[in-house]
Amino acid sequence: MNMHADGPEIRILLIGDIVGKVGREIVKEMLPGMRESLGLDLVIANAENSAAGSGITPKIFSELQSAGVDLMTLGDHAWKRKDNLEVLKNEPLCLRPHNYPDEAVGKGWGVVATADGIQVAHAIVLGRVFMDAVDCPLRCVDSILAELPDDVKICIVEYHAEATSEKQAAGWYLDGRVTAVVGTHTHVLTADARFLTQGTAYISDLGMTGPYDSVIGREAKPVLHKFLTSMHAPFTVAEENVHLCGVLLSVNPETGKASSIRPVDISRDGTVPFAHDVIQGTES
Numbered sequence: 001m002n003m004h005a006d007g008p009e010i011r012i013l014l015i016g017d018i019v020g021k022v023g024r025e026i027v028k029e030m031l032p033g034m035r036e037s038l039g040l041d042l043v044i045a046n047a048e049n050s051a052a053g054s055g056i057t058p059k060i061f062s063e064l065q066s067a068g069v070d071l072m073t074l075g076d077h078a079w080k081r082k083d084n085l086e087v088l089k090n091e092p093l094c095l096r097p098h099n100y101p102d103e104a105v106g107k108g109w110g111v112v113a114t115a116d117g118i119q120v121a122h123a124i125v126l127g128r129v130f131m132d133a134v135d136c137p138l139r140c141v142d143s144i145l146a147e148l149p150d151d152v153k154i155c156i157v158e159y160h161a162e163a164t165s166e167k168q169a170a171g172w173y174l175d176g177r178v179t180a181v182v183g184t185h186t187h188v189l190t191a192d193a194r195f196l197t198q199g200t201a202y203i204s205d206l207g208m209t210g211p212y213d214s215v216i217g218r219e220a221k222p223v224l225h226k227f228l229t230s231m232h233a234p235f236t237v238a239e240e241n242v243h244l245c246g247v248l249l250s251v252n253p254e255t256g257k258a259s260s261i262r263p264v265d266i267s268r269d270g271t272v273p274f275a276h277d278v279i280q281g282t283e284s
Contacts, residue, residue, distance in 0.1 A: 010118055010253050011038060013264065014156070014182055015045035015069070015246040016189065019210030019217035020053050020237035024060065026244045026268050027209060028067040034266075035068050038248065041114040044122055045246075046158070046184045046206070047094075048074040053217060053237040055081035061091055071095070071112045073124045075160035075185055076132060078106070097126035097160060099140040109144050111152055118253045120154045127161025127170075127185075137161075138173050145177060153256030156249075160185045164204045171202040179256050180249055182206055187216035189245045191278075193261045201258040207245030207265070212274075214238035242268040 013034065018024060027045070034040060047064060051057050054077050064072060071093045078084055078096040087094050088106030098108020109123035123144050125137035141157055148155060155178045159170045167183040174181050176198025183190070189207025196202050208217055214237075215223040222233035243265055250260040265274060 007252055008254065009250045009259060010041040010114055010116075010120075010154075012042045012044065012120065012156070012249040012251060013038065013040050013246060014158075014180075014206055014249065015043065015209050015244065015264075016206030017046045017049050017075075017184055017187055017208050017210070017217075018064070019049040019187070019208055022237070022239050022242045022268075023208075023210035023217075024050055024063060026242050026266075027064060027069065029268070030244050030266055031068040040068075041116070041118065042071075042112065042120055043069050044071045044073070044112075044156070044158075045069045045209070046075065046160075047072040048077040049210070049217065051081065051083065053235070055084045056087050056094070057081075057083040058087055058090070061087050061094060065093075071110065071122055073122070073158055073160075073184075074106075075124070076126060078104075095122070095124050097124050097134065097137075098144060099125050099135040099137050100132075101135075108140075111149075118154070119149075119152045120156065121148055121152050122156045122158065124158040124160055124184075127159060127163065127166045129161065129163040129166045131162055138170060141170075141174060141178075153253060154179045154251055155256065156180045156182065159183050162186065164190070167204050168202075171196055171200065175200045175202075179251055179258050180261065182247065189263060189265060191263075191276075193247060193263050195258070195261070199257055201249060201261040203247055203261065203263070206247060207243075207263075209244045209246070211238035211240055211242050213240040243274075244268075
């Protein structure tokens with residue numbers, strides 16, 4: 001736990017969708033140093049694409065945990081490989097969307113503690129626009145919040161969805177009721193990290209931890225073949241221009257309110273950075 005001018009704070013790194021071997025490698029290379037340099041208390045990562053672009057395995061779960069990831073989530077690829085089921089059965093710190101049927105393997109929210117004993121709840125729900133037919137994600141979060149113990153002040157909701165409009169709607173629905181609402185699934189770090197009017201930190205997508213010389217992590221050539229011909233082509237994971245992306249949250253553990261939300265974008269080789277400069281206004 002760190003001390004801030006306004007009181008104690010913990011720092012939580014939320015990592016966007018880890019894609020394939022190169023995504024895992026940058027996490028293993030960068031995260032141990034980041035935990036120290038950024039004073040991280042907790043690391044949460046979406047790992048549903050970590051096994052060759054789709055799913056997770058027990059070995060990969062252990063590798064990422066050893067690298068410093070405290071909790072992992074799976075989205076709409078939760079059922080894409082049988083290894084996922086083994087992880088979800090055996091690892092309470094790997095979550096799948098909570099609004100899948102109750103009979104589905106695994107659970108969609110959990111509480112993880114920092115080294116100082118600060119409890120943080122994390123929940124993941126699946127959107128419904130252009131996604132699977134599932135229960136209402138907003139009502140689902142209502143049920144989670146009703147179950148949340150009173151002594152758990154920090155609650156992060158990961159909204160795994162295709163449409164930015166649905167993610168924004170979720171942000172407004174939960175504004176003031178949770179610490180943060182963060183989007184995943186679309187693999188592009190969005191430029192809208194902000195605080196909503198009632199104090200909830202928000203971003204539409206954490207981006208992708210993986211190869212950006214690609215089409216959301218896959219080699220461009222077969223994807224273009226599919227778009228141009230409508231014919232199937234194997235979508236292999238790309239390897240170039242690897243970035244670790246997400247956001248860094250600073251949170252007051254006594255109130256559960258975030259004091260800052262900052263995008264994270266770290267290039268593996270530092271040679272092909274994105275342009276993050278923003279024009280704030282025009283000169284008169």
